[in-house]
Amino acid sequence: MTTDLRQVHPSEWDSWYGKLLSAFAEPETPEERAVSRDLTELDRTLGLWEDGDPVATAGLFSFRMTVPGGAAVPTAGVTMVSVAPTHRRRGVLRSMMRRQLDDVRAAGAEPLAALTASEPAIYSRFGYGLATRELLADIDTSRVALTVPEGADAVRLRLVEDPASVLDVCESVYARVVPTRPGMLARRPGWEHRMVLDPERKREGAAPLRCVLAERDGETVGYARYAVKPGWSDREVPRGAVLLRDLEALDEAAYGALWRFLFDIDLAPSLRLDGRPVDDPWQHMVSDIRRCGMFTNDGLFLRPVDVGAALAARTYAAPVDVVFGVEDGFCAWNTGRWRLSGDPKGAVCERTRDPADLTLSVRELGEVYLGGTSLSALARAGRVREERPERGALREAAVAFLSETAPWLPHGF
Ligand SMILES: CC(=O)SCCNC(=O)CCNC(=O)[C@H](O)C(C)(C)COP(=O)(O)OP(=O)(O)OC[C@H]1O[C@@H](n2cnc3c(N)ncnc32)[C@H](O)[C@@H]1OP(=O)(O)O
Numbered sequence: 001m002t003t004d005l006r007q008v009h010p011s012e013w014d015s016w017y018g019k020l021l022s023a024f025a026e027p028e029t030p031e032e033r034a035v036s037r038d039l040t041e042l043d044r045t046l047g048l049w050e051d052g053d054p055v056a057t058a059g060l061f062s063f064r065m066t067v068p069g070g071a072a073v074p075t076a077g078v079t080m081v082s083v084a085p086t087h088r089r090r091g092v093l094r095s096m097m098r099r100q101l102d103d104v105r106a107a108g109a110e111p112l113a114a115l116t117a118s119e120p121a122i123y124s125r126f127g128y129g130l131a132t133r134e135l136l137a138d139i140d141t142s143r144v145a146l147t148v149p150e151g152a153d154a155v156r157l158r159l160v161e162d163p164a165s166v167l168d169v170c171e172s173v174y175a176r177v178v179p180t181r182p183g184m185l186a187r188r189p190g191w192e193h194r195m196v197l198d199p200e201r202k203r204e205g206a207a208p209l210r211c212v213l214a215e216r217d218g219e220t221v222g223y224a225r226y227a228v229k230p231g232w233s234d235r236e237v238p239r240g241a242v243l244l245r246d247l248e249a250l251d252e253a254a255y256g257a258l259w260r261f262l263f264d265i266d267l268a269p270s271l272r273l274d275g276r277p278v279d280d281p282w283q284h285m286v287s288d289i290r291r292c293g294m295f296t297n298d299g300l301f302l303r304p305v306d307v308g309a310a311l312a313a314r315t316y317a318a319p320v321d322v323v324f325g326v327e328d329g330f331c332a333w334n335t336g337r338w339r340l341s342g343d344p345k346g347a348v349c350e351r352t353r354d355p356a357d358l359t360l361s362v363r364e365l366g367e368v369y370l371g372g373t374s375l376s377a378l379a380r381a382g383r384v385r386e387e388r389p390e391r392g393a394l395r396e397a398a399v400a401f402l403s404e405t406a407p408w409l410p411h412g413f
Contacts, residue, residue: 138293223258334362
């Protein structure tokens, strides 16, 4: 028997991808498959081949991620990870994680790696920390009133039956929003097609996806993609639901106009949100937060591949000068003491022999990196140790790391 962990040849993509789908037990339409094929970066794929057959898959996407301060930092997006049921729990995933991170480090271009997890328990052992959360909600729009910002009445809404026909304008709105929120991804051309895939099996009984454009003076200033799921009670009372896929807007008025539209769709007294930013402003526009049925879930998991370059790539909300004692059990090159000196304009992060102020693992650094989780909260959870409390480094760093805007990943990958 021969086994070989290596890059996928173009002619092997079909069988490699088939193995991935079978690990998830999820069929795909030819259209979905074509988009996946188009987005696959073949030179960044890995397959474990056993006697010529793929038994495990993994890939990387080349993203640029917005970080606090607005820089777009090259980020390796870990994706398409699977191991055949016959080969699980013998270290295959571990070997692929090893290869990926070694490759990313050797290339030297991406200080960060990121992923969304099928199961959140898997990736912390490889140094990935939960860096963004997402808000889910089921809003009773028959009872919850919405007060929208000034200017919403001047926004023209245009309904588009086929969202694919307005992909370009939506994508240009999206591209303008990306630098404004940590965690958002600048993506290569082609990704926009994935945003309007609408296979029947994922509709949950809803009508096809629609798009509504927000326009002002002939310019598109926002969009929402959604589907309406019809429903009636046994007494003929409307019980439909609006399922929001995504929504982006360039200003408050366009944002307000789009949310008002979603709240007001007839026959659908429920609005379901499936992965919004935790600081989404609609929460401050509603009359009754209790009837909004909210909860949060995990979003993006982040791992500094190069601690020094990663910490120097973002800015900090307040001046900070601290020494981190970092433990990295999976990428030992990061282990050691790092002095971070930064402020709202920029930062330097270098190795130092000075004693540590704060001791943590690389996973905690990934968790606080985008500014959505407080170092103080992690310290209270016993995951960050302040070595010399009299110096006040924990408070200083906790304030400096936080982001004014909650980090958010708008879509999986
Ligand atoms: C980024 C993405 O693409 S997410 C998609 C991940 N893929 C899937 O969920 C598809 C279905 N599942 C699978 O294909 C496999 O079970 C995988 C990829 C999750 C795990 O692959 P395996 O080869 O079995 O993992 P491996 O044997 O290398 O285990 C490494 C470690 O992870 C742990 N682990 C593996 N799977 C899981 C899990 N589902 N939950 C919790 N821990 C897990 C193992 O116990 C082991 O722990 P250790 O460090 O204490 O020894």
